[in-house]
Amino acid sequence: MSGLPPYATKAQTLRYYGLRTLCGLIFFFLIAPIIVIIPLSFNAQDFFTFTPEMLSLNPDGFSTKHYEDFFSNSDWQLAVRNSLKIAPVATLISVSLGTLAAIGLSQSHVPFRRAIMAILISPMIVPLIISATGMYFFYSNPYIPIPFYGKIELPFTLTGTYLGVVLAHAALGIPFVIITVTATLVGFDNSLTRAAANMGAGPVTTFFRVQMPLILPGVVSGGLFAFITSFDEVVVVLFVGSAGQKTLPWQMFTGLREQISPTILAVATILIGISILLLFTLEILRRRSERLRGMSPS
């Protein structure tokens, strides 16, 4: 239905435009809340609504003071630093382990493939509050269970430590890496690795020189998913982390719950910018991957 046929009846025309209007409204519902944040973040007052000066486009109604607050406030800066310290390391762990496992999973004869897949995907399915609860209990007092004996308690704790938060976030990011990389590997031609082996390349060389360049778009988009999962995650870090690991979403969460300050809108605008950037990166990667695999971009 790329257009209205010339012989359309009145009812059909009405339905056609009715549907378009409805869809327009739904798109508005999807996008407007995000767009509205942007002008509001330039409010010169500490209000969360448009002031008369803003509506009359008076320059006095606008200011960048909330942005200045964000860049000068030590709480926010610490939160940004913590987020940037945690997310890349968590991503690195998920991507390296996830890619290896995805390659293993896409071989033709893998025993218990379904069960393994279900376990690896579970961090995405289990509600975050449950993962957070379990990690809070277990990380505060880690132990090695030994069947028919009991458990050996380990003499350290992971709650409130950088390592604990990184491990938790890496686990949450893994399903995304597995899904994207296995999807890329579906189109991978295995005769390429055999050809490489035939020409004398060892498994490591084959992996880095032949397989990796081809599946790279999938790996990178999996990595982006893992990164954003960690960067945007609050529930687990609230439970597993301590004040020393306060991340950007955590700071936003406390800001929203206790007393909502307009600085949050400035932060939100910056984050919207980052997501737009991410969206385009992913789209470019997807097209590149399809071109490489000889599919036409849709």
Added chain:
Amino acid sequence: MLAADGRPLKASLNRALRRQKIRALFLIAPLLIFILVSFVMPIFDMLLRSVENQIVGNTLPRTVVALQDWDENADTAPDEVVFAALYTDIALAAEYKTHTRLGSRLNYEMTGISSLFRKTGRAVGRFETDVYTEAFQAADPAYADPAQWAGWMQDDNIRAALPQTTNTYDAWAQMIVEEENDIPAEEEPWDFVYTALYADAAGGAALPISVDLSAIEPVSLQASFAEIDEDWIDPDVWQTIKAFSPSYTDGYFLNAVDLLRGADGVEQRPENERLYIGQFINTFVMSLSIMGMCVLLGYPIAWLLANLPARSANLLMILVLLPFWTSLLVRTSAWKVLLQQQGVINDLLVWMRIIADDGRLTMINNQTGTIIAMTHILLPFMILPLYSVMKTIPPSYLRAAKSLGATDWTAFWRVYFPQSVPGIGAGCILVFILSIGYYITPELVGGTKGVFISNRIAFHISSSLNWGLAAALGTILLTVVMVLYWMYDKIVGIDNVKLGG
């Protein structure tokens, strides 16, 4: 048939296959171990905690043993033996400061026990059991000598003759080392050790140095406890302690579904203490409404995207993917700002004279707020699977139906819609799974009415510290989600989960 190296081909192939399997498993193993340790074990730990109940047995070990002989159906408090055990246990627990934790644990089962334990912990040192101490020490100064005590307690014959004293002294000595950082052989034993010694002696045991017991007026521990609080001779308190003395309990699960273990088995909680069934129903109803809203709003969008030419569909797809990629906190703060009483939507409605300035709508901190915000957040998860299913429905089917005389509606309802049902199913389960366990958004925009069971779990972990109940609620929620996940796997297959189109 033989392979090139002379082995049977079948064996050779089997070996190659086995090698391939092992190699695949080697690639998967590091990740599998990582997930098992960092994710699966924590979940199992949570499951275990929902039934684990070692606190009563650990804090009151002697009382639990002594209580085994008490008939909980009798309408009387336990006898002196139990109170003697309780005396030692509480005196030790007060030093370890574990009696308050036990009190708060049992308070979940019976209100008032917490303060009972706290009061008792303070009063237990002032019992008149020092008459035993003084009597023994007066009878022979050796009884006041710490080194002499330590010596006796290493003598196997004396240990065998004085079982209660030995048990109490050992526990006391351990406490002295752990809590006071002193050496037992340099400290005079406390009153409760002498009380145990008297109990042994009164039972006819031979003392290391014989003492004339008839001069000692026995102290009734039952009366001493009753003096602190009448509740100690209330059989209900003892029933609760006995009911929760095994190491594993179903108490948390019963609590999670508004039941309790009373005197005559499992019964409903009193009307004003029933919380969780309502909360579960609330979570279900809200998740269903969010799911319904997502279908209603997502279906037209997915249909439009699937039927537009590729170029414009890709452009419009960005409008779906941008919210999908935007931080959850950003979207939640947007709704918090928009829905406030002094927020943009209310301002707009007042400006358009739809509502009066003093009649501003309350759209936040209630169920409406949660449903609006979560529909917005989860809508892309409905649109994307719907879109990928609709993309595979050939448009020629609709044209064929129409050319055979179907009206637009019949063609849609009888031909197109049934083919899009798998997409609806996949989207619905996905949205339902995601919404039922949501925490952040309801916490921020849900107020008190619009919250989910996950908010109760978080409350019990960080505020009320009733971890067992949190674990039991979590286990129930996890079971529901796992059943849905299993259904999703049957219908869609986990391999087919699509991310971002």
